Amino acid sequence: MIPVAFDYERAASTEQALNLLAEHGDEAKLIAGGHSLLPLMKYRLAAPAVLIDIGRLEELSYIRDEGEELAIGALTRHCDVEHSDLVRSQVGLLAAATSEVGDPQVRHRGTIGGAMAHGDPASDLPAALIALRGSLVIDGPSGRRQVEADSFFTGFLETDLGEDEMLVEVRLPKLPDSTWSFQKFNRRAQDWAIVGSAVVVDQGMCGVGLVNMDSRPIRATAVEEAIKNGSSAAEASELAADGCEPPADINAGIDYRRHLARVLTRRGLEESGR
Amino acid sequence: MQVTITINGETVSHDVEPRTLLVHYIREQAALTGTNIGCDSSSCGACTIHVNGEAVKSCTMLAVQADGQEVTTIEGLADGETLHPMQQAFHECHALQCGYCTPGMVMAAVSLLDENPQANEEEIREGLEGNLCRCTGYHNIVKAVLQVGSEQ
Numbered sequence: 165m166i167p168v169a170f171d172y173e174r175a176a177s178t179e180q181a182l183n184l185l186a187e188h189g190d191e192a193k194l195i196a197g198g199h200s201l202l203p204l205m206k207y208r209l210a211a212p213a214v215l216i217d218i219g220r221l222e223e224l225s226y227i228r229d230e231g232e233e234l235a236i237g238a239l240t241r242h243c244d245v246e247h248s249d250l251v252r253s254q255v256g257l258l259a260a261a262t263s264e265v266g267d268p269q270v271r272h273r274g275t276i277g278g279a280m281a282h283g284d285p286a287s288d289l290p291a292a293l294i295a296l297r298g299s300l301v302i303d304g305p306s307g308r309r310q311v312e313a314d315s316f317f318t319g320f321l322e323t324d325l326g327e328d329e330m331l332v333e334v335r336l337p338k339l340p341d342s343t344w345s346f347q348k349f350n351r352r353a354q355d356w357a358i359v360g361s362a363v364v365v366d367q368g369m370c371g372v373g374l375v376n377m378d379s380r381p382i383r384a385t386a387v388e389e390a391i392k393n394g395s396s397a398a399e400a401s402e403l404a405a406d407g408c409e410p411p412a413d414i415n416a417g418i419d420y421r422r423h424l425a426r427v428l429t430r431r432g433l434e435e436s437g438r
Numbered sequence: 439m440q441v442t443i444t445i446n447g448e449t450v451s452h453d454v455e456p457r458t459l460l461v462h463y464i465r466e467q468a469a470l471t472g473t474n475i476g477c478d479s480s481s482c483g484a485c486t487i488h489v490n491g492e493a494v495k496s497c498t499m500l501a502v503q504a505d506g507q508e509v510t511t512i513e514g515l516a517d518g519e520t521l522h523p524m525q526q527a528f529h530e531c532h533a534l535q536c537g538y539c540t541p542g543m544v545m546a547a548v549s550l551l552d553e554n555p556q557a558n559e560e561e562i563r564e565g566l567e568g569n570l571c572r573c574t575g576y577h578n579i580v581k582a583v584l585q586v587g588s589e590q
Contacts, residue, residue, distance in 0.1 A: 165478050172439060172456035172502050195503075202498050203479055206459075215456065219503060243492075267568025268553075269483065269546065272492040273499065353567035354481065 167205035174217040178303060181218050181330055186305060188214045190327050195219065196239055197273035199266065200282040224277070224332055227251060236334045238277025243268070245276055255336045257344035257364045261292035264346060267354040280316070281331045283323040283380065285411075286356040288348065290317055290381035291373030295344075295362040298336040304329035313381075320379040342366035345435035347428040348375070351415065358415045359424035361404070363432030368392065370438070377408040377425050384408075387429055397438045401430035441505040445470065446514030454501045461485045463501035464511060472512040472541050476570070483569030486542035486549075487511050493549030495568070512541035515548070523586050524548050531582035535573035543569045547583045555590050557583070 175181035185192055193212035195201055196219050204210040218224070224239040227248050234254050236245065245251050246262045265271055265279065265288050279289040280300060293300075293313045300316050302309050305328055316324045325331060344364040348357045360375030361384075370391040372384035386403035405422035412418050442451040445468050452467045464487065465471050473496060476484030480498040487496045488510040515522035521529065524544050534540045543566065550557060550565040557565060562583045563576070571579065 166459065166462075167457045169455065169457055172500075174502075198500070198503065199480065199498055202500070205457075206479070217503065266480075267483070268550065268565055269486055269493045269495045269568045270480065270498075272489075272494050272549075353564075 165206040167202070168208060168211040170205075170212055171214045172217065173214060175221060178218075178221060178223065178330065178332060181216055181221070182303060182305065182328070184214075184216045185328050185330065188216070192216050194281075194330060196275045196278040197241065198278075199270050199274040200278060200284065200287075218330070229254070229338075230335075232338060234336045234338055236276055236336070238281075238331045238333055239275050240277075242266075242271035242274045242276065242279075246271060254338040254340050255296055256339075256342065257296055257346060257362060258289075258292050258336060260344065260346040261288045261362055264288050264348050270354075276334055277331045280334060281323060281325060283317055283319075283321050285317075285320065285378060285380050285382070286376040287381070288346070288357060288360060288362075288375060291360055291375040292346065292362040293334065293336070294373035294381055294383050295364050295371035296336050296339070296373075297371055298334060300331055301333035301335060302329050303332045308332070310335070314383060317380040322380070339364065339366045343436040345432040347432045347435075349424055349428055359410070359421050359428060361425060361428040361432045363429065363436050365391075365433070365436040365438055370433075372404070372429060372432070374404070374408065374425055374429075377405065377410045377421060379409065379411070382408060384425075384429060387433075391433070391438060397430050397433035400438075401426050401433055404429035439502055441501055443468075443501070443504050443506070444508045446510055456500065456502050458501045459497055460487075460499040460501050460504050460509075461496035463504075464496060464509070467501075470511050470513050474538055474541055476538070476542070481570070482539070482542075483546055484539055484542040486545040486569065488545060488549060491549075491552065493546045510545075512545060515544070522548070523589065524551075524582070527582035527585045528579070531578045531585060533575065533578040533582035535571075535575045539569060539571045539573075543571065543579055547579070547586070551583065551587055551590070555587060557587055559584060562587075
């Protein structure tokens with residue numbers, strides 16, 4: 165399978181990438197690791213006229229301790245996040261979710277920014293970001309802005325990113341004493357999750373993000389509130405599918421996905437010590 | 439677009455269309471056909487090669503993305519007539535049946551042990567999750583990787 169022909173530009177800096185985006189508008193797509201975009205282009209579900217390669221912007225590959233928060237550059241690869249001592253000790257849930265992305269080959273190429281910007285509800289990392297109450301830093305012609313995870317994911321493969329903007333950083337509150345669990349249900353080792361549940365518990369605060377339970381990555385608000393109000397894991401997890409509109413496909417129907425969300429969330433809460 | 443890639447230690451330069459997949463470049467322009475194309479959708483791992491020493495699936499990378507990088511294919515593992523320890527272990531443990539997944543499986547296994555030299559059986563099975571063997575010959579593949587690990 166070969167993508168439709170396109171023009172290729174390689175950006176040497178964030179500034180140049182933004183200039184190229186401004187120049188080419190909606191005809192252009194940014195490519196980092198390419199492990200979400202290239203398959204779409206090969207299936208010809210995407211056919212950008214211009215591909216702007218930002219894969220070599222080392223200035224956006226970093227994991228930094230910034231006091232209350234951890235800052236991860238958008239071009240940091242999954243393998244670097246997965247094996248980072250800083251991520252493991254401060255936001256263990258993110259390290260666990262990242263180690264479930266694809267397979268080792270995929271994690272050598274894929275980036276945290278790419279996974280977020282793709283906005284796939286079946287992707288592991290957005291759910292973890294939502295559970296952790298992280299935020300995203302976006303750069304564009306009018307400067308930098310920061311968006312909470314909940315408002316970043318707006319629809320199926322759609323995010324708050326404008327056509328002339330670029331995701332540059334992911335920020336996560338440090339939770340060194342948190343307990344967490346990433347539950348992913350799939351049929352084969354490297355498959356996308358049929359349903360997943362990302363759970364983090366930190367001193368009474370509880371975060372739950374769901375994978376593939378709606379047209380976008382979604383927060384299980386009812387579960388979080390129930391836990392806050394003292395419900396048990398079994399009681400709270402019964403609410404996991406409330407307000408969700410899960411997809412139906414060859415792997416699972418709507419009711420089965422709702423069932424999985426409840427079961428996986430209960431397991432996640434229990435594994436997190438609730 | 440002109441790309442210059444060091445493949446198995448030799449620097450080569452070709453003019454490619456930007457949409458050329460790295461695996462097609464390796465097989466058709468660099469004329470190294472040891473790397474197989476399986477699913478062509480980054481699932482099966484048959485096209486696994488190393489870019490800068492790390493296993494990647496060459497069906498899901500553009501040749502232009504590999505410009506200026508170091509690529510190693512299955513042809514680059516052996517030292518003359520002497521097989522790479524992983525190739526030798528696959529041979530000794532009968533870690534192949536039809537052999538189609540083998541080049542990718544060997545490349546993935548070498549990368550796995552580079553990152554985790556003392557990988558145990560479970561870690562090897564997890565670490566090779568991106569490579570499918572349709573003959574289902576996983577048992578001996580895992581045995582071969584364990585053998586190399588224990589020799590290191």
